[in-house]
Amino acid sequence: MRIEIEIERSNPAEGQPARFETFRVEVPRHITVLDTLIKLKNEVDGSITFRRSCRSAICGSCAMRINGRSGLACDTLVEDELHRFGHLRVQPLAHMPVMRDLAVDMQPFWNRVEAVNPWVETAPEREPAWPVERETLMDQAAVDEMDDTSKCIMCMACFSACEVSDVDTRFLGPAALAKAYRVVADPRDERKQERLTALNEVGGYWDCTRCNQCVQACPKDVKPMEAIVHLRREAINAGLTNTAGSRHITEFIKIVRSEGRLNEGRMPLKMVLSDPKKLLSVLPLAVDMLRHGKLPSPIHPPIPRVKEVRRIMDKKAK
Numbered sequence: 267m268r269i270e271i272e273i274e275r276s277n278p279a280e281g282q283p284a285r286f287e288t289f290r291v292e293v294p295r296h297i298t299v300l301d302t303l304i305k306l307k308n309e310v311d312g313s314i315t316f317r318r319s320c321r322s323a324i325c326g327s328c329a330m331r332i333n334g335r336s337g338l339a340c341d342t343l344v345e346d347e348l349h350r351f352g353h354l355r356v357q358p359l360a361h362m363p364v365m366r367d368l369a370v371d372m373q374p375f376w377n378r379v380e381a382v383n384p385w386v387e388t389a390p391e392r393e394p395a396w397p398v399e400r401e402t403l404m405d406q407a408a409v410d411e412m413d414d415t416s417k418c419i420m421c422m423a424c425f426s427a428c429e430v431s432d433v434d435t436r437f438l439g440p441a442a443l444a445k446a447y448r449v450v451a452d453p454r455d456e457r458k459q460e461r462l463t464a465l466n467e468v469g470g471y472w473d474c475t476r477c478n479q480c481v482q483a484c485p486k487d488v489k490p491m492e493a494i495v496h497l498r499r500e501a502i503n504a505g506l507t508n509t510a511g512s513r514h515i516t517e518f519i520k521i522v523r524s525e526g527r528l529n530e531g532r533m534p535l536k537m538v539l540s541d542p543k544k545l546l547s548v549l550p551l552a553v554d555m556l557r558h559g560k561l562p563s564p565i566h567p568p569i570p571r572v573k574e575v576r577r578i579m580d581k582k583a584k
């Protein structure tokens with residue numbers, strides 16, 4: 267089939283800004299986006315720049331934005347893209363400086379991964395003497411718990427897709443937080459509390475908006491957003507309840523338990539009453555909403571069969 271592919275090209279080192287260049291090429295029907303790029307590079311324009319290695323969705327090198335979505339070029343069929351979007355456009359991953367064409371400087375991603383110390387740490391006194399006589403055995407349940415996060419191939423597709431990373435450079439991002447959960451969930455690690463405390467700050471697990479983009483972008487089913495939710499749960503269980511995020515969860519549960527549904531008038535009050543500064547900052551908005559009849563009443567009775575909701579919640583908690 268004869269196709270058209272638009273490639274975003276740039277060379278910042280030589281002052282060439284980003285622009286789209288269109289190539290027309292004859293390709294076999296089931297060709298991948300990566301093989302199309304390789305064909306163009308070999309046969310049409312040797313200066314087209316991109317990363318690749320395995321061509322088999324293993325090494326994580328070829329991630330890029332294809333028709334706006336971040337993913338692996340070697341795992342994406344041209345035909346599927348044309349069928350879905352009617353065109354084929356490739357761009358470099360987002361949130362990292364472009365080095366040339368589709369190759370980005372990965373340092374911002376690696377800085378985040380490094381920041382979570384993604385390796386198991388034991389207390390010095392428990393370090394086994396060398397040579398180690400035998401391996402450390404783990405039970406299967408512990409392995410299953412961190413299995414998804416162990417599948418990460420560091421392709422950066424999730425980081426590129428992340429909506430918070432779009433607006434907040436302090437956010438550690440999905441892959442780094444998934445790595446953090448990998449070690450928090452590892453029974454051999456002895457820094458769990460320290461790790462959870464560090465990630466309880468700005469840029470950590472509470473800054474995720476749960477948009478799910480990372481889950482959709484990930485080619486290896488790591489499900490970074492789920493790992494972030496697990497980190498939040500671990501943090502609350504570890505007594506780290508001093509954040510707006512954890513208060514939101516605990517108050518949400520309390521309200522549903524007492525009234526059988528969310529009370530949208532009471533919820534914001536619960537969130538700001540313990541923080542006078544926040545209370546003052548939202549007061550003008552609350553007055554404005556009240557004037558326009560948009561402030562829901564914080565007082566309403568529980569739903570008729572609230573006991574059933576409590577029974578379900580108790581069952582779920584067991």
Ligand code: SF4
Pocket residue numbers: 424427428429430431439440473474475476477478479480481490491494
């Ligand atoms: S779910 Fe969270 S980490 Fe994942 S892309 Fe959205 S904001 Fe980023």
Ligand code: SF4
Pocket residue numbers: 417418419420421422423424425440441444483484485486487488489490
């Ligand atoms: S979590 Fe998935 S998308 Fe993100 S870097 Fe790892 S493999 Fe790639």
Ligand code: FES
Pocket residue numbers: 300317318319320321322323324325326327328329338339340341
């Ligand atoms: S080339 Fe290795 S993942 Fe695509």
